Amino acid sequence: MKKTTYIFLAFLFLLTTFTSFSQEQRFPKPEFETGYVQPSPETPEPRTASMELVDVAILLLVISLASYFAIRRRSRTGILGLTLFTLLYFGFYRNGCICSIGAIQNITLAFTDPTYAISISALLFFLIPLIYTLLFGRTFCAGACPLGAIQDLVIIQPISIPRWLRKTLGIIPFIYLGLAVLYAATGTDFIICRYDPFIGIFRMDAEFHMVILGIAFLLMGMFVARPYCRFLCPYGVLLNWMSRFSKWHLSITPSKCIQCKLCTTSCPFDAIDFPIQEKPANSRSNVRKFILYALLIPVWMVAGSFVGMKLHKNLAKAHPDVYLAELLISQPELIHDEDNIDVQTFMASGKPLEALIEEAKAKREDFYMGSIILGAFIGLVIGSTIMNQVVFRRREIYQPNRADCFSCGRCMDYCPVEK
Amino acid sequence: MEKKAENRREFIQKSARLSLVLALGGVGGFALTKTTKDEWVWQIDPFKCTQCGRCESDCVLAPSAVKCIHAYDLCGYCDLCGGYFKPDANELSTAGENQLCPTAAIERKFIEEPYFEYIINEDLCIGCAKCVEGCTSFGNGSFHLQIMHNICLNCNECSIARVCPSDAISRVKSNEAYKVKGDFTTNT
Ligand code: SF4
Ligand code: SF4
Ligand code: SF4
Ligand code: SF4
Numbered sequence: 034m035k036k037t038t039y040i041f042l043a044f045l046f047l048l049t050t051f052t053s054f055s056q057e058q059r060f061p062k063p064e065f066e067t068g069y070v071q072p073s074p075e076t077p078e079p080r081t082a083s084m085e086l087v088d089v090a091i092l093l094l095v096i097s098l099a100s101y102f103a104i105r106r107r108s109r110t111g112i113l114g115l116t117l118f119t120l121l122y123f124g125f126y127r128n129g130c131i132c133s134i135g136a137i138q139n140i141t142l143a144f145t146d147p148t149y150a151i152s153i154s155a156l157l158f159f160l161i162p163l164i165y166t167l168l169f170g171r172t173f174c175a176g177a178c179p180l181g182a183i184q185d186l187v188i189i190q191p192i193s194i195p196r197w198l199r200k201t202l203g204i205i206p207f208i209y210l211g212l213a214v215l216y217a218a219t220g221t222d223f224i225i226c227r228y229d230p231f232i233g234i235f236r237m238d239a240e241f242h243m244v245i246l247g248i249a250f251l252l253m254g255m256f257v258a259r260p261y262c263r264f265l266c267p268y269g270v271l272l273n274w275m276s277r278f279s280k281w282h283l284s285i286t287p288s289k290c291i292q293c294k295l296c297t298t299s300c301p302f303d304a305i306d307f308p309i310q311e312k313p314a315n316s317r318s319n320v321r322k323f324i325l326y327a328l329l330i331p332v333w334m335v336a337g338s339f340v341g342m343k344l345h346k347n348l349a350k351a352h353p354d355v356y357l358a359e360l361l362i363s364q365p366e367l368i369h370d371e372d373n374i375d376v377q378t379f380m381a382s383g384k385p386l387e388a389l390i391e392e393a394k395a396k397r398e399d400f401y402m403g404s405i406i407l408g409a410f411i412g413l414v415i416g417s418t419i420m421n422q423v424v425f426r427r428r429e430i431y432q433p434n435r436a437d438c439f440s441c442g443r444c445m446d447y448c449p450v451e452k
Numbered sequence: 453m454e455k456k457a458e459n460r461r462e463f464i465q466k467s468a469r470l471s472l473v474l475a476l477g478g479v480g481g482f483a484l485t486k487t488t489k490d491e492w493v494w495q496i497d498p499f500k501c502t503q504c505g506r507c508e509s510d511c512v513l514a515p516s517a518v519k520c521i522h523a524y525d526l527c528g529y530c531d532l533c534g535g536y537f538k539p540d541a542n543e544l545s546t547a548g549e550n551q552l553c554p555t556a557a558i559e560r561k562f563i564e565e566p567y568f569e570y571i572i573n574e575d576l577c578i579g580c581a582k583c584v585e586g587c588t589s590f591g592n593g594s595f596h597l598q599i600m601h602n603i604c605l606n607c608n609e610c611s612i613a614r615v616c617p618s619d620a621i622s623r624v625k626s627n628e629a630y631k632v633k634g635d636f637t638t639n640t
Contacts, residue, residue, distance in 0.1 A: 060528025
């Protein structure tokens with residue numbers, strides 16, 4: 034054997050023995066004399082992946098039935114039944130997790146984190162409702178969403194919300210969606226799951242403030258119908274887009290609208306569009322306004338990205354590395370704070386502060402880009418919301434607004450027209 | 453005229469629908485290349501865990517889905533167990549005031565002179581990691597925390613993972629859900 038090989042082998046031997054002894058067992062395992070049999074630790078298996086596919090199958094079934102009830106059978110009772118089932122199964126039995134809303138984040142993470150692969154069930158939970166909505170309108174919201182279900186069942190005295198307020202509040206879901214994607218993409222947090230107001234109720238166990246939030250939403254939901262769906266839900270943004278161009282959609286009347294106005298107050302969500310016949314008198318100036326607002330959209334987007342750029346440091350604070358690095362830079366005396374677990378753990382880990390700061394800087398870079406895109410996106414949303422205010426669309430009949438209608442089927446019962 | 457407008461609207465609707473189908477197909481198709489058959493579950497890496505105590509307080513469940521499990525293979529079966537007794541225990545007896553575990557979840561059983569077996573009663577364990585800390589600092593480190601998957605809700609994002617100061621909790625494929633400390637001689 035060559036000398037170098039010899040040295041190498043000796044070195045290898047030293048290395049292996051060293052590593053195995055560096056974690057040496059302080060007290061050797063005894064040799065028992067009494068025939069003692071050593072138990073082995075129990076590790077109960079998780080719910081199997083096939084069970085998750087059962088959930089997907091149930092989702093498919095419920096959403097298919099909801100579409101059938103909404104469009105073919107025209108049965109509010111059927112939809113109500115599905116709502117109850119969804120509340121019990123996806124809500125209370127499956128604890129509202131995984132849900133399509135949260136799946137947005139899994140999709141995002143699959144795009145941005147190379148080590149993360151999405152499970153098929155999460156992907157299907159994300160895609161199935163969108164595909165169905167593109168075909169049949171938001172029947173997912175009507176019968177298959179546990180968050181929608183719990184809110185739908187507490188509606189007692191819905192008040193009508195003025196259009197301008199609805200449109201203004203309607204921008205929040207876009208912001209929420211943007212933030213959720215930003216935080217999921219940077220691996221910071223799953224904010225949709227974290228701030229899901231109803232999950233505490235589904236689990237019947239949560240932090241106090243989350244339970245309070247859930248109850249507050251339900252109380253509000255008695256009067257402002259489905260507040261989460263309308264003014265927060267980030268998945269609703271996507272459903273809204275799909276539903277606008279859906280192939281089929283629930284209609285209030287089974288055949289022809291006779292303009293009896295009986296359905297006008299039936300929708301708790303102000304989702305019925307009234308007929309508009311005449312063009313507004315000053316249609317010339319309207320066109321001019323439209324062009325002006327359209328031209329302003331890029332301005333909104335630039336302004337948005339500017340705000341995003343200004344805010345990126347604040348947004349980045351939510352990331353634990355950035356937070357810790359900033360904390361240690363601004364308050365270096367915290368190193369001696371025995372009670373600060375994060376700082377103490379970091380100090381004990383032996384990682385140099387510079388390394389942490391480097392990581393935090395890199396994260397901030399991600400947030401810099403992300404916040405600019407987020408800002409531009411929100412600018413686009415605000416700009417087009419304003420532009421849409423002056424769009425004139427002729428309508429002869431009372432019909433559900435495809436974007437906002439949840440296909441709940443309430444209005445159908447109000448229409449006196451026979452098939 | 454009327455007809456024309458109708459046709460045009462139909463056309464816009466159709467093209468918009470088509471582009472949405474394409475967008476969905478694009479997102480779905482890409483995501484499909486990144487799917488796994490397995491589900492994901494959360495796992496604690498006991499070699500990274502620093503026993504900070506957040507596993508007890510930050511799980512969405514109370515008591516936490518995190519429990520202490522005992523790798524008997526590693527255990528020295530010591531009389532003076534660093535995970536069982538408080539450092540300042542006045543005698544090595546099972547009296548409550550000597551025990552480190554706040555819920556008396558650890559059962560101490562005499563096997564043969566001078567060895568004792570320690571069994572964790574998981575119904576009582578709250579995952580506070582006090583025993584783990586004791587065992588890791590003074591003993592062999594055979595006590596360690598794991599997420600129990602018969603209890604864990606498999607949250608889309610584990611709320612402990614978010615606050616774990618040692619980044620000890622991560623997503624793993626469900627067919628290797630546990631990381632139980634093994635025998636040190638095989639170094640697993
Ligand atoms: S189905 Fe009718 S009542 Fe229900 S949301 Fe749509 S328009 Fe409103
Ligand atoms: S939060 Fe992390 S470090 Fe703290 S006890 Fe749990 S696994 Fe260990
Ligand atoms: S000390 Fe804490 S972690 Fe250990 S057995 Fe008791 S409750 Fe469980
Ligand atoms: S995934 Fe949820 S239930 Fe499981 S340990 Fe983490 S917080 Fe607890």
